[in-house]
Amino acid sequence: MKVAVIGTGYVGLTTAVALAYLGHEVWGVDVDATKIRDLARGHPPIHEPGLEALLPLVQPRLHFTTAYADAIPGAEVILIAVGTPPGADGAPDLRYVRQAVEALALHLDGAHPVVAIKSTVPMGTGRWVRARIQEIRAEAYEVASNPEFLRQGSALHDTFYPNRIVIGADTPRAVAVLEALYRPLLEQSFPPPKGLPRPSGLEAVPLVATDLTSAELIKYAANAFLALKISFINEIAALAEQVGADATHVARGIGLDARIGPQFLRPGIGWGGSCFDKDTAALLALGRAHGTEMRIVQAARAVNHHQRERIIEKLTRELTTLRGRTVGLLGIAFKPHTDDLRDAPALAIAHRLIQCGAHVRLHDPVALARARREHPELERAYREHPTEVFEEADAVVLVTEWPQYLELPWETLAPRMRFPLVLDGRNVLDAARLTAAGFRYLGTGRCIAHTAPAPTPPR
Numbered sequence: 001m002k003v004a005v006i007g008t009g010y011v012g013l014t015t016a017v018a019l020a021y022l023g024h025e026v027w028g029v030d031v032d033a034t035k036i037r038d039l040a041r042g043h044p045p046i047h048e049p050g051l052e053a054l055l056p057l058v059q060p061r062l063h064f065t066t067a068y069a070d071a072i073p074g075a076e077v078i079l080i081a082v083g084t085p086p087g088a089d090g091a092p093d094l095r096y097v098r099q100a101v102e103a104l105a106l107h108l109d110g111a112h113p114v115v116a117i118k119s120t121v122p123m124g125t126g127r128w129v130r131a132r133i134q135e136i137r138a139e140a141y142e143v144a145s146n147p148e149f150l151r152q153g154s155a156l157h158d159t160f161y162p163n164r165i166v167i168g169a170d171t172p173r174a175v176a177v178l179e180a181l182y183r184p185l186l187e188q189s190f191p192p193p194k195g196l197p198r199p200s201g202l203e204a205v206p207l208v209a210t211d212l213t214s215a216e217l218i219k220y221a222a223n224a225f226l227a228l229k230i231s232f233i234n235e236i237a238a239l240a241e242q243v244g245a246d247a248t249h250v251a252r253g254i255g256l257d258a259r260i261g262p263q264f265l266r267p268g269i270g271w272g273g274s275c276f277d278k279d280t281a282a283l284l285a286l287g288r289a290h291g292t293e294m295r296i297v298q299a300a301r302a303v304n305h306h307q308r309e310r311i312i313e314k315l316t317r318e319l320t321t322l323r324g325r326t327v328g329l330l331g332i333a334f335k336p337h338t339d340d341l342r343d344a345p346a347l348a349i350a351h352r353l354i355q356c357g358a359h360v361r362l363h364d365p366v367a368l369a370r371a372r373r374e375h376p377e378l379e380r381a382y383r384e385h386p387t388e389v390f391e392e393a394d395a396v397v398l399v400t401e402w403p404q405y406l407e408l409p410w411e412t413l414a415p416r417m418r419f420p421l422v423l424d425g426r427n428v429l430d431a432a433r434l435t436a437a438g439f440r441y442l443g444t445g446r447c448i449a450h451t452a453p454a455p456t457p458p459r
């Protein structure tokens with residue numbers, strides 16, 4: 001099948017590569033000429049595990065262009081995967097979707113492709129896209145919603161082995177065409193790419209076929225639910241610290257209940273990234289626009305915003321003041337295995353620390369180059385080697401759980417600090433090992449023996 005993918009960012013590029021691997025003839029279109037030039041030379045502009053290795057393998061069936069005229073004519077499916085960043089009031093800014101739709105409409109030929117929206121868009125957008133194309137072409141085209149659920153850092157894995165595929169469309173033909181596009185994924189009939197083994201037990205992927213608007217809402221509901229699971233465990237973690245409990249044990253204790261499930265219950269610094277903040281804000285705005293107050297989502301956001309401030313509070317409590325202190329942050333990317341810095345907690349914490357009069361040092365094994373480009377205001381803080389953030393520091397905070405940080409020569413690091421405090425924002429370090437190495441170790445939501453509160457009698 002000839003497929004056009006509009007937008008070659010985290011979602012569009014991953015989708016294009018995966019579809020080419022499955023045997024489709026794929027055209028990736030982007031307005032960013034630099035990105036397209038790099039891609040055409042086989043250089044992915046983003047860090048995503050497996051992408052660089054897979055790109056040359058699929059190259060014969062994968063084309064990159066800035067010209068809609070190359071990609072659209074003859075395509076059976078057009079996937080829109082452009083950005084939908086937050087607008088001023090939290091509602092998504094749909095200008096890139098509008099621009100993509102207007103550009104593609106000019107090149108539609110008689111083949112009647114299905115236009116499917118992969119970008120996360122407000123309910124009603126699909127119907128608007130259909131109407132706009134009809135207005136431009138004076139003819140009806142089928143439009144579908146095909147929301148994407150991949151996670152950055154495991155984007156290819158999630159694309160090849162999704163939990164489900166959602167297709168929202170108002171005609172059976174649109175569903176049938178997209179079902180045919182994804183058949184190898186639905187039936188898991190393709191040989192797993194090298195380095196991306198199929199999860200054991202995965203034999204088929206469920207298809208959720210629904211109407212356009214429900215599919216659009218599924219995406220927002222999924223992200224909001226995941227976000228509130230994280231905020232829930234973080235709220236429990238805050239209480240655990242006060243009462244002398246271990247929130248990681250609480251998470252395991254509740255997560256084994258099949259009705260709750262173990263995932264997204266890792267207490268920590270809270271969520272970051274390009275999606276959760278944007279999509280929960282969008283849901284609030286959409287609720288407001290339709291007279292529905294989204295109270296649970298609002299609470300989840302409030303808890304998450306406070307998570308970053310809790311790091312500042314903990315450091316202030318431990319160090320009395322932040323003025324003149326030196327604080328090292330391990331990890332800048334919003335999660336491991338990506339170089340994405342959108343809504344990265346480390347950047348927010350770094351700016352708050354500087355505001356409080358502290359000196360900051362920042363390291364990341366992959367995202368440092370992007371941080372230098374996108375956040376030159378922090379240039380003095382960046383360090384090339386992780387051990388440099390410990391030099392004469394008063395505290396080090398592990399913000400992003402890159403596996404490399406577990407391998408640091410911890411036994412040699414405490415003596416290099418002014419005050420050997422380590423705040424483990426992701427609960428991944430070995431508390432006993434660090435304590436033995438001379439650190440004062442503080443986890444998140446875990447009260448270790450010497451910080452436990454005095455016992456209180458039952459009332």
Ligand SMILES: NC(=O)c1ccc[n+]([C@@H]2O[C@H](COP(=O)([O-])OP(=O)(O)OC[C@H]3O[C@@H](n4cnc5c(N)ncnc54)[C@H](O)[C@@H]3O)[C@@H](O)[C@H]2O)c1
Pocket residue numbers: 006007008009010011012029030031032035081082083084096099100103118119120121148149150151152274275
């Ligand atoms: N990043 C994720 O993990 C993820 C996962 C699921 C869904 N989503 C959603 O998918 C969408 C894309 O997200 P992303 O992270 O890939 O964004 P991104 O910013 O990485 O990529 C968007 C791309 O679209 C291009 N673009 C903008 N206007 C264009 C136009 N008119 N024609 C062609 N290309 C154009 C940009 O140049 C950019 O390369 C968003 O709606 C997002 O919410 C993202």
Ligand SMILES: O=c1ccn([C@@H]2O[C@H](COP(=O)(O)OP(=O)(O)O[C@H]3O[C@H](CO)[C@@H](O)[C@H](O)[C@H]3O)[C@@H](O)[C@H]2O)c(=O)[nH]1
Pocket residue numbers: 120148149150151152153223226230263264265266267268269270271272273274275276334335
């Ligand atoms: O138990 C957890 C799980 C995650 N996080 C944090 O949550 C954020 C988001 O992580 P993750 O969801 O793994 O990455 P994303 O790439 O943001 O993916 C989310 O957002 C995408 C964009 O919409 C969706 O497609 C995915 O399904 C959804 O998981 C990160 O800062 C994580 O550190 C936690 O704090 N605790």
